[in-house]
Amino acid sequence: MTNGRALFSCDNCEKTYSSYVSLHMHQKVHTGLTTCALCGKTSSRVSDLRRHLHYVHRLEPCTCSICGRTYSSRSSLLHHRKVHQGATRCSLCGLVASKVAGLRTHLRRIHNLSAEEMMRLVPTRRRYHY
Ligand SMILES: [Zn+2]
Ligand SMILES: [Zn+2]
Numbered sequence: 001m002t003n004g005r006a007l008f009s010c011d012n013c014e015k016t017y018s019s020y021v022s023l024h025m026h027q028k029v030h031t032g033l034t035t036c037a038l039c040g041k042t043s044s045r046v047s048d049l050r051r052h053l054h055y056v057h058r059l060e061p062c063t064c065s066i067c068g069r070t071y072s073s074r075s076s077l078l079h080h081r082k083v084h085q086g087a088t089r090c091s092l093c094g095l096v097a098s099k100v101a102g103l104r105t106h107l108r109r110i111h112n113l114s115a116e117e118m119m120r121l122v123p124t125r126r127r128y129h130y
């Protein structure tokens with residue numbers, strides 16, 4: 001099987017890398033981390049996407065300091081940050097949804113929760129509501 005060289009191959013495409021670190025960097029391509037949300041262009045590295053956002057779209061990209069995902073607007077970054085605050089984590093099975101709305105769908109479909117139970121587990125914050 002091996003030819004004596006340590007090659008790390010990507011499960012998603014044919015590319016092989018000589019180190020795990022380079023493979024890991026490359027795999028962000030497949031997880032959408034290097035895809036521009038505005039024009040769909042896929043860069044080969046996260047740092048290239050940041051440059052692309054800056055020069056092509058004149059944006060100062062907002063990067064999540066926890067996982068490195070880049071968002072084109074501050075509001076989508078703030079939306080995403082809920083993932084790390086545990087707001088999208090299912091308290092029944094531990095699944096982490098990417099959005100609060102996704103968690104609600106999960107609770108309804110997988111755990112068959114009623115509307116009341118959902119409100120208890122995923123309370124809606126009523127902002128600016130008096
Ligand atoms: Zn690949
Ligand atoms: Zn773009």
Ligand SMILES: [Zn+2]
Pocket residue numbers: 064065066067068069080081084
């Ligand atoms: Zn993040």
Ligand SMILES: [Zn+2]
Pocket residue numbers: 090091092093094095106107110111
């Ligand atoms: Zn669950």
